[in-house]
Amino acid sequence: MSNDGWLIVGLGNPGAKYEATRHNVGQMVADVLADRVGGRFGSHRANARVAEGRTAPGGPKLIVAKPNSFMNTSGGPVSGLAQYFGIPPERIVVIHDELDLPFDSIKLKIGGGHGGHNGLRDIAKALGTPEFLRVRVGIGRPPGRQDPADYVLRPFASSERDAVAVLIEDAADAVELLVERGLLDAQQRYHGRAAQ
Template sequence: MAYCPAMDANGTWLVVGLGNPGPRYAGNRHNVGAMVVDELVTRHGAGSKLRSHKARAAVGEVRVGTLPGGAPGPRAVLAVPSCYMNESGGPVKALAKFYSVEPERIVVVHDELDIPAGAIRLKIGGGEGGHNGLRSISSALGTKDYLRVRVGIGRPPGRMDPADFVLRDFSVTERKELPFLLSDAADATEQLLSDGLLATQQRWHSPA
């Protein structure tokens, strides 16, 4: 499915941050998608926190940015599934149905091993790269043609199992840079909603 960057500004977006529930996983690299949504919640004042939804997710509704002439920007539903990563598809499908959001207006924010730590990349469709959250969402939606904001966490050191790496907290050094990474990923997500995929890729995929 082709993606049109000049979509109806009045349409609703669904922005989903992936992670695992509970304090045990809160600081894990695998939870960086949920952390980005928390950053967006803070920026846009979706209450003090997301609220529980029957779709097994925590949800808040915001307007992102401002349109030419000063009108409020696009409406976005911010969500974090309240189930484990490999069950993310059910909540995403239910929320898409509840808010009448088509797959091309679903944005999934997630950790990415195959991108250098600190880098942000965006795409629509394609493979899941072994990511259980993405695999679950693709299966539930019946398509891979949804948008992804891919937050680079880098590869594990030495012979560490990638599954162990993503389920560990960010290191002390990484935590110093984490606020900047979350801010960048939130910026990229906001630009994606307002400017479209191509313009956002041109900014975030360009060499520094």
Template sequence: MADVWLVAGLGNPGPGYAANRHNVGQMVLSELAARMGARFSRHKTPNLVAEGRVRPGGAKLVLAAPTTYMNESGRAVSPLLDYLSIPTDRLIVVHDELDIPFDTVRLKSGGGHGGHNGIRDIIKATDAAPFIRVRVGVGRPPGRQDAADFVLKDFSSVEKQSLPSLVSDAADAVESIVEDGLVAAQQRVHAPAP
């Protein structure tokens, strides 16, 4: 199944969380599904799943939106990897990142969780096997606002103006990883704007 990738978009379930910063990973999944003309349906694992191809004849993407809360993301992602027999080096996790400025996307493989509970749980559930991350910058909370409160709030009205392009950039990054490999995708995504 070398041409199959699992793309997990992290977030919390339910409409009350849908527009939160913490759910930007699931926003990116929705964009990818729309591009592929794919629809999400319930899976036997705790995920909503959609499948499609980046382009005709291209790699197959299995998009997974965990139906667990963020801090239990590993409980959703790990059994789906097993069910599909996909190795962790073919797992791409899309998630919010406080340590990256808003409207910025960064790519990496492996590493620590950086305080992100969803990533922490996936690392634990996959026995720390490295996987690729599409880190979508949501910026730091203003003033003394608690980080946990900040990520559970919706994007500001100013941020919402740029949010569609941020989500699109992150979806482009996923497609680039699958089509061109991580290093080439990093060179493209991390290059300074002209």
């Protein structure tokens, strides 16, 4: 594997039941990225669907993946793909939903804690380090006293759908900027954006 490869992982849960839920926003972004690089998802022995392509001719190679496992057991597929493709943790980008960010916001970082996100916890355990990149897609907190676990497994509200479509495209843009220009440039572009 050449050293220009990036493993881009969109987190979510498998199956039609979960496709449009807040918890699957990472996989929604992965779908956009695969389309942009001209890749088609195919099965991989690491228990994931994988699409490969470049952001532009001569641009970075993206290995876009959607684990077939449930969110809380994402570590095995991510670790397996990293080993198979020879991708070090600092070139792994995990796209995931983030309750602690306002809806329609994007933040990027490397490393840190999992903040109660079991998918991130499992990936850090499987990789043996939390030092991978994260694109955090804000889904906001549940209204009233709704259980966060129920909230993330519900589809976006009809009033949010137009904004969600833009948010997913923006998150895909953030991933491309991250791999092409680096974390700092991507943070400067997306951290200043106010949630609408």
